[in-house]
Amino acid sequence: MPESMVEHSWIGLRKEGTPGSFIRPNRPADPPRGFVEALRQKYASELDDDADVPTSGSAALQQQEEHSIRISGKEVEEVGFDKIRKQLANLHELQIVILDGLCIARPSSRKFTAVSEDSEAPLDSADDVRRTCPRIAELDVSRNLFEEWREILSICRQLDRLGSLKVDGNRFRDLTISPEEKTDYEPLARRIQALSLDDTPMTWQDICHVTSAFSNLTSLTASRNDLGCLHGGSLPATLSSLTFEDNDFKALGNLRPLTTLTGLQRLLLKNNAISKIIEVSTDSDASLPVFPKTLAYVDLSHNAIDAWSFIDQLHDVFPGMTSLRVSHNPLYQSLRSADGKPLSVDDGYMLTLARLSRLKALNYSPIAPKERLNAETYYLSQIAKELSLSPEDRAPEILAKHRRYAELCAEYGEPTIQRTTAQSIDPNSLGARLMRLNFLLEGAAATKAAKGASSNFSIEVPKRFTAYAVLGLVGKHLGLPPIKLRLVWETGEWDPPAKDQLAVDELWDSDDEVEDEIVRGEKAHKGVPREVEIVAGTRSISTWVDGSEGNIRVEMK
Known part of the structure; x- marks a missing residue:
C-alpha cells in the first residue's frame, strides 16, 4: 500500500460473536513502482x-535442489519453461x-508536482x-x-x-x-x-x-x-x-x-x-x-x-x-401450460424460439429449420389449448397476448378449438381428477385378446395413475400380459411431411391412392398423423395424454 493511502486505512472492530478485519497502523506501505x-x-x-545461480559444482547442485518442484514427495521436471x-x-x-x-x-x-501544488507539471x-x-x-x-x-x-x-x-x-x-x-x-x-x-x-x-x-x-x-x-x-x-x-x-x-x-x-x-x-x-x-x-x-x-x-x-x-x-x-423457473402443468426449461426454449421469428441462434445454439418447425407447431398447440380451456368471449384477450398467432395459422393451418364444459366442473371434485381413455385394438392384439374382449372399450382412471397402472388395466381387460402390449396415443394432430417425402410426392402422384392431407391456410400438403408412444413407467398418465380424454391404440410388441 503506498504511503499516500495509509491515511485512508481503516480498522475493523470486531463485535461480540462476529468476525472482524484488521489492518495494523504500523504496517509498512507497499511502495509504488514505475x-x-x-x-x-x-x-x-x-x-x-x-x-546468479552457479552452473557447476556442489553449489550448483545445492541451488538446483532448492529450486526443484515437488508434488506428493516426487520431484517434477519442468520441460520447456526456460x-x-x-x-x-x-x-x-x-x-x-x-x-x-x-x-x-x-x-x-x-x-x-509534489514540490508545489500550485504549479502545473510540463507535458x-x-x-x-x-x-x-x-x-x-x-x-x-x-x-x-x-x-x-x-x-x-x-x-x-x-x-x-x-x-x-x-x-x-x-x-x-x-x-x-x-x-x-x-x-x-x-x-x-x-x-x-x-x-x-x-x-x-x-x-x-x-x-x-x-x-x-x-x-x-x-x-x-x-x-x-x-x-x-x-x-x-x-x-x-x-x-x-x-x-x-x-x-x-x-x-x-x-x-x-x-x-x-x-x-x-x-x-x-x-x-x-x-x-x-x-x-x-x-x-x-x-x-x-x-x-x-x-x-x-x-x-x-x-x-x-x-x-x-x-x-x-x-x-x-x-x-x-x-x-x-x-x-x-x-x-x-416457473413456466406452466394453459392447464396448469409445469413446463421444463426445454419448453421455455421452444416457446422463446417460436415467439421470435428472426432468431438464428438462441443461448449459443444455432436454430435448425426442423427445430423451428417443432417449436412453432408446439407454440400453436399451446395457444389452441389455452383457447379451448377458456370461454369464447375471452378469445380476443388471449390472442392479443400471442402476436404470431395469425402468422402461424397462415403457415400451419388454424388449429381446431374444442371447448368443453370442463371449466364448469369444480376443480376440487372427483370428476375433474378423472381422465377418459378410449382404447382401440389393432393387428395381433385384436386376434390374441381373450374371448369376449371387445376391440373397442373405454375406461376412466384418475389422472395420477401411472403408465404402469394403465397398462395393467388394459392387460387384465384383454387377458394378455401387459409386458407384451404397446400403447400409442393418437393426438389427432398432423405433422408436415419431410422435404424428401414432398419431393417423392411431386414425382409420384396417383389418384388411386388415398393419402392423409394436412391443410395449411388455402394449401393442402400431405402429412403424417402425430402419435406418442406411452412408455411403461412411473410417470402419471396425464403427462402423456393432454386434456381429459384421449384415444389410445393397443398393439402387440
Whole structure:
C-alpha cells in the first residue's frame, strides 16, 4: 500500500460473536513502482535470478535442489519453461503485457508536482516505455495506483502499436487533460480500438468524456460501474461492441443513448436487473427505444425478465437481432401450460424460439429449420389449448397476448378449438381428477385378446395413475400380459411431411391412392398423423395424454 493511502486505512472492530478485519497502523506501505520497473519484475526477474545461480559444482547442485518442484514427495521436471522465460524476458519483443495489481504509478505525469501544488507539471516527455518495450499491442494495467488519466496516456503515447487497453479497477480522481496534452496524445487516440473500464467506477458522463478522444474505438467494456440510467452524453459512433454487465439497469429504456450508435453489432447486458422495456419512473421518454438494425447479438441472461410480453417486444426494440442469450431469468423457473402443468426449461426454449421469428441462434445454439418447425407447431398447440380451456368471449384477450398467432395459422393451418364444459366442473371434485381413455385394438392384439374382449372399450382412471397402472388395466381387460402390449396415443394432430417425402410426392402422384392431407391456410400438403408412444413407467398418465380424454391404440410388441 503506498504511503499516500495509509491515511485512508481503516480498522475493523470486531463485535461480540462476529468476525472482524484488521489492518495494523504500523504496517509498512507497499511502495509504488514505475511502469518499467513493474515490467521487469513481472517478466524478467526470474531470468535475473537464474543468472546468479552457479552452473557447476556442489553449489550448483545445492541451488538446483532448492529450486526443484515437488508434488506428493516426487520431484517434477519442468520441460520447456526456460525457453518461455527467455522469450518473455526479451522485453523488446513483448506484444501482450499484463501488469495488473503491481502498484504502478507515474507521479511525474500528474498535474501538480509534489514540490508545489500550485504549479502545473510540463507535458510528460519521458521515453522509458518506448525504449524498453515498443512492440506492445495489448496492455493490461488494471488495479494499480493511477490517480489521473494523463498517467495512463503518458504510457500509451509511447506505444506505436497499441490497439487494446485495459485499466479495470483503477480509481481516477482526475480525468481531464489540457488542450496541449490532447494534441500530444491525438496519435494515440487514433490507434486504440478496444478499451476496458470495468470497476473503475466512472459515471456515464465520465465514460463519454474519456471515450470521446478515441476516434477509432470499436469495443468498449464498462461493467461493474453501478450504471443505472444513461442520460445525455454520447459514445463514439465507431463502436460495434458494448459490454455493460453487472450494472443496475432495470429497463431497456435506460440505455436509450445507445440507440444512436449506427454501427453497433453486439450488446452484452448480463447480470443486470432488467425486467421491463420502459421504466416510467426513470425514463422521461415513453416511446419504445429502437436500436439500429446492425445490432445482431444481444445478451440478456441473468436479469429479472418474468413475462412473455417482454420477449414479444424484443424484435421491436432490436429489429436486426438474430442471436439472443436470455437464459437464467425468472420467466423460465416457473413456466406452466394453459392447464396448469409445469413446463421444463426445454419448453421455455421452444416457446422463446417460436415467439421470435428472426432468431438464428438462441443461448449459443444455432436454430435448425426442423427445430423451428417443432417449436412453432408446439407454440400453436399451446395457444389452441389455452383457447379451448377458456370461454369464447375471452378469445380476443388471449390472442392479443400471442402476436404470431395469425402468422402461424397462415403457415400451419388454424388449429381446431374444442371447448368443453370442463371449466364448469369444480376443480376440487372427483370428476375433474378423472381422465377418459378410449382404447382401440389393432393387428395381433385384436386376434390374441381373450374371448369376449371387445376391440373397442373405454375406461376412466384418475389422472395420477401411472403408465404402469394403465397398462395393467388394459392387460387384465384383454387377458394378455401387459409386458407384451404397446400403447400409442393418437393426438389427432398432423405433422408436415419431410422435404424428401414432398419431393417423392411431386414425382409420384396417383389418384388411386388415398393419402392423409394436412391443410395449411388455402394449401393442402400431405402429412403424417402425430402419435406418442406411452412408455411403461412411473410417470402419471396425464403427462402423456393432454386434456381429459384421449384415444389410445393397443398393439402387440
